[in-house]
Amino acid sequence: xxxxxxxxxxxxxxxxxxxxxxxxxxxxxxxxxxxxxxxxxxxxxxxxxxxxxxxxxxxxxxxxxxxxxxxxxxxxxxxxxxxxxxxxxxxxxxxxxxxxxxxxxxxxxxxxxxxxxxxxxxxxxxxxxxxxxxxxxxxxxxxxxxxxxxxxxxxxxxxxxxxxxxxxxxxxxxxxxxxxxxxxxxxxxxxxxxxxxxxxxxxxxxxxxxxxxxxxxxxxxxxxxxxxxxxxxxxxxxxxxxxxxxxxxxxxxxxxxxxxxxxxxxxxxxxxxxxxxxxxxxxxxxxxxxxxxxxxxxxxxxxxxxxxxxxxxxxxxxxxxxxxxxxxxxxxxxxxxxxxxxxxxxxxxxxxxxxxxxxxxxxxxxxxxxxxxxxxxxxxxxxxxxxxxxxxxxxxxxxxxxxxxxxxxxxxxxxxxxxxxxxxxxxxxxxxxxxxxxxxxxxxxxxxxxxxxxxxxxxxxxxxxxxxxxxxxxxxxxxxxxxxxxxxx
Amino acid sequence: xxxxxxxxxxxxxxxxxxxxxxxxxxxxxxxxxxxxxxxxxxxxxxxxxxxxxxxxxxxxxxxxxxxxxxxxxxxxxxxxxxxxxxxxxxxxxxxxxxxxxxxxxxxxxxxxxxxxxxxxx
Numbered sequence: 001x002x003x004x005x006x007x008x009x010x011x012x013x014x015x016x017x018x019x020x021x022x023x024x025x026x027x028x029x030x031x032x033x034x035x036x037x038x039x040x041x042x043x044x045x046x047x048x049x050x051x052x053x054x055x056x057x058x059x060x061x062x063x064x065x066x067x068x069x070x071x072x073x074x075x076x077x078x079x080x081x082x083x084x085x086x087x088x089x090x091x092x093x094x095x096x097x098x099x100x101x102x103x104x105x106x107x108x109x110x111x112x113x114x115x116x117x118x119x120x121x122x123x124x125x126x127x128x129x130x131x132x133x134x135x136x137x138x139x140x141x142x143x144x145x146x147x148x149x150x151x152x153x154x155x156x157x158x159x160x161x162x163x164x165x166x167x168x169x170x171x172x173x174x175x176x177x178x179x180x181x182x183x184x185x186x187x188x189x190x191x192x193x194x195x196x197x198x199x200x201x202x203x204x205x206x207x208x209x210x211x212x213x214x215x216x217x218x219x220x221x222x223x224x225x226x227x228x229x230x231x232x233x234x235x236x237x238x239x240x241x242x243x244x245x246x247x248x249x250x251x252x253x254x255x256x257x258x259x260x261x262x263x264x265x266x267x268x269x270x271x272x273x274x275x276x277x278x279x280x281x282x283x284x285x286x287x288x289x290x291x292x293x294x295x296x297x298x299x300x301x302x303x304x305x306x307x308x309x310x311x312x313x314x315x316x317x318x319x320x321x322x323x324x325x326x327x328x329x330x331x332x333x334x335x336x337x338x339x340x341x342x343x344x345x346x347x348x349x350x351x352x353x354x355x356x357x358x359x360x361x362x363x364x365x366x367x368x369x370x371x372x373x374x375x376x377x378x379x380x381x382x383x384x385x386x387x388x389x390x391x392x393x394x395x396x397x398x399x400x401x402x403x404x405x406x407x408x409x410x411x412x413x414x415x416x417x418x419x420x421x422x423x424x425x426x427x428x429x430x431x432x433x434x435x436x437x438x439x440x441x442x443x444x445x446x447x448x449x450x451x452x453x454x455x456x457x458x459x460x461x462x463x464x465x466x467x468x469x470x471x472x473x474x475x476x477x478x479x480x481x482x483x484x485x486x487x488x489x
Numbered sequence: 490x491x492x493x494x495x496x497x498x499x500x501x502x503x504x505x506x507x508x509x510x511x512x513x514x515x516x517x518x519x520x521x522x523x524x525x526x527x528x529x530x531x532x533x534x535x536x537x538x539x540x541x542x543x544x545x546x547x548x549x550x551x552x553x554x555x556x557x558x559x560x561x562x563x564x565x566x567x568x569x570x571x572x573x574x575x576x577x578x579x580x581x582x583x584x585x586x587x588x589x590x591x592x593x594x595x596x597x598x599x600x601x602x603x604x605x606x607x608x609x610x
Contacts (some may be wrong), residue, residue: 122581141581226570227555233579307517307570318570319528321553 044313045212046106046220054161055107062110069129074442076474078127083378084408085116085136090291093330094152097145100266101153104220105160112156118378120347126155128164136343139331141234146218146227146322153214154228161209165283208302212309224320225310229303237300257442289469335372342371346382353389373403377409384416407440418450427457445474452484511546511574513558518571526566528553534560546574 040047068074094114102109120137127133129317132155142148158164211232215225310318330336349364365386368379378397385397400417403409414437421430431454434447448471455463466486471481519536540560547564548557555566556574569578 120583120585137583141583229570230579233577234581237580238583283590304517304573310570311518319568436538485511 026255041212041309042084045209045218045309046104046216048208051161051213052107057108057110065129065457066211066446068233069442072223072438072442072444074445076443076445076476079411079441079443079446080127080131080133081410081412082119082133082411083376083413085118085339085378086405087116087336087342087373087377089333090139090330090336090339091116094148097149097152098132098156100221101149101156104217105156108158110159110232112159114152118343124151124155126158126164127160132156132159136157136340136347139340140344142231144224144227144230144322144324145327145330146223147231147234148327149218149223150214150225150231153217155214156217157210157213161213163210195355208305211302215306215309215314217319219314224322225314225318227322228254228306228318230322231276232299232303232306236303239299250259325468338371339373340369342373342379346379347370349382350385353385358386358389361389375404377403377406377413381409381413382417409437409440411437411441411446414447418447422450422453422457425457427454430454430457444470445477448474448477449480449484452481458487491513511542511549511556511576511578512543512547513567513572514543514575515554516540516571517573521571522568523560524555524566524568526550526553526555528568529565529567543575549578556602 011167011233045051091114094116098112098114102112112132113130114132114134116139117133119135121135121138122137122141124135124138125133132152134152138151139148142151211228215228218228219225307318331340345364345368349361349368352358352360352364365383368374371379373379380403384396384398387393388400397420400413400420403413406414414433418430418433418437421427421433430450434451434454437447438444448467452464452467452471455467468481469483472478516536516539520533520535520538523531523534524528525531544558546558548554549555550557550566554569556569556572557566558565559565
């Protein structure tokens with residue numbers, strides 16, 4: 001078994017070091033999987049040398065990120081995907097928790113902005129620009145402010161520890177998919193081969209720095225750290241109800257890879273890896289990296305690690321009790337409760353549609369459309385879907401047209417409206433909507449093909465060529481653009 | 490009278506339900522702290538001396554996050570922070586289907602790192 005571990009480590013490191021163009025790959029690997037045994041956490045994680053390097057912000061890095069997000073240079077795949085939810089009082093409350101947590105960070109702070117999304121998933125997420133996305137499903141299920149603080153502290157930690165840099169490094173080139181795929185495979189095998197994950201090399205896969213730093217921040221802010229274990233239990237329950245995206249895909253390859261690796265047949269292992277990579281590309285590099293980032297360590301393993309950390313470093317604080325009152329008060333405040341109920345009704349409408357119960361969906365969407373959030377993109381988007389199911393196509397479009405604040409809309413909502421204008425041959429209206437999407441989502445790439453089409457409809461030859469040239473910068477879009485508008489010689 | 494009866498029945502039913510459904514599957518802390526019903530420390534129990542078989546939970550005090558169990562014939566209170574309890578005390582009320590409304594099924598956001606995996610079907 002020891003040989004297997006050594007072989008696995010060697011393979012992983014050789015794949016990494018073999019990639020000359022990827023600067024910092026070793027660090028990327030370590031940062032993605034957590035601290036190594038050599039750098040095992042002693043004392044409070046926030047005070048560790050590993051963390052101190054992030055105390056000072058790099059002005060150049062900050063300005064680059066600001067340029068990306070304020071401009072239109074965010075790659076399509078990095079643009080926000082969901083509709084945002086606007087409930088000002090709730091937003092302010094969540095932002096207040098982030099402010100309180102921030103005071104425990106000894107270094108300089110990047111901008112951190114809470115945004116509520118219309119997802120009924122449980123886990124929040126963070127992007128490299130400091131946006132902390134809180135899904136409605138999380139707010140619907142947590143029992144205390146302490147629990148919210150635990151989850152926001154975790155997301156803040158991803159931003160503070162620059163985890164996205166590592167992720168970006170992994171995505172710089174397709175070759176690196178091999179690394180991710182192999183590490184996913186190794187991590188999966190490690191989980192399934194009974195390797196003692198609390199010792200030796202596999203320690204790499206069993207600590208989440210964001211959990212540790214998040215917990216430090218919440219304790220410094222006066223929250224009860226036991227809430228972090230509550231949220232991890234809930235996460236485990238949530239995940240247990242899901243089928244991880246790559247489970248089937250990995251299971252299919254896992255046994256063969258495991259056999260060849262255990263037999264030190266690296267040639268066979270490499271062949272299996274090729275299949276994994278090839279198949280994996282159809283699943284998508286993102287799915288794999290997300291699977292790796294999010295699921296390489298189970299919520300229960302994270303919970304166990306966290307409790308050990310708390311017992312070691314915070315013997316008194318771990319006994320503190322959570323305070324359910326503040327969150328209970330916030331979510332029952334009439335304007336917040338009504339808005340949340342509006343979204344819940346819209347969710348029930350979609351649920352009813354999926355069960356082919358159109359009259360029920362109508363009942364729910366009617367309630368949602370009577371709520372204070374009736375003109376927000378997610379609600380109107382749901383109403384659109386209900387109207388389509390009712391065969392009322394023109395009314396469906398009116399629902400989209402009733403959206404008041406397009407800055408809250410996600411790409412798929414924009415897509416519906418842009419497609420509608422293009423189908424009607426209204427290039428001008430399509431361009432106006434594309435401009436809104438570019439400004440609000442920060443990405444020109446997202447709708448560049450549609451932009452080309454709209455300019456063609458307007459017979460604006462000069463703009464068509466300009467857009468076509470821009471389109472060539474985007475590998476996944478340029479072929480479609482060329483097909484739509486062959487460049488003039 | 491009726492109210493008292495309801496409270497009594499509810500309490501009995503709840504306790505019965507806890508005993509039937511929840512049990513300590515593992516002692517995570519070492520030592521485990523034995524508490525009174527107010528959460529005050531009574532004594533410590535070395536992990537090596539803790540039961541290795543699942544221990545049924547008799548009661549759960551949600552406000553203090555304590556569970557009552559019987560150890561060596563004596564009813565005691567333990568902090569859930571020291572224990573792995575199955576089924577877990579903290580769960581979600583979220584079915585998987587239809588969770589995501591605004592995202593196309595194949596849409597992804599490369600740039601976010603999250604708290605945990607989402608709903609994938």
